[in-house]
Amino acid sequence: MARGRPRQGGRDVLAKSAEFIGWALAGLEREIAQTRERLAALNAQAATLRAKVGKKAPVAEPARRQPRRRRLSAAARKRISEGMRRRWAERKKRKRS
Numbered sequence: 001m002a003r004g005r006p007r008q009g010g011r012d013v014l015a016k017s018a019e020f021i022g023w024a025l026a027g028l029e030r031e032i033a034q035t036r037e038r039l040a041a042l043n044a045q046a047a048t049l050r051a052k053v054g055k056k057a058p059v060a061e062p063a064r065r066q067p068r069r070r071r072l073s074a075a076a077r078k079r080i081s082e083g084m085r086r087r088w089a090e091r092k093k094r095k096r097s
Helices: 010-053 073-096
Strands: none
Touching: none
């Protein structure tokens, strides 16, 4: 035995559901049309702003930051240079002996 309310007529339910689907589709198509109109208006505004600024449409490129370079003082460069000369001299001395 089936539970719940007894079915009245299968055709009425199908007709009503088809009608609801039609309404839903009409609503969606209306939303799509409104969205397209909004998009066209925004594109027109963007074009007028670009014309005022005098620039072309922006190209989506990630901003590249240059790595920061450290600057050594003259005294620091001199200390490093002297230290390397000392190490090279010691290495050369060891190779000869």
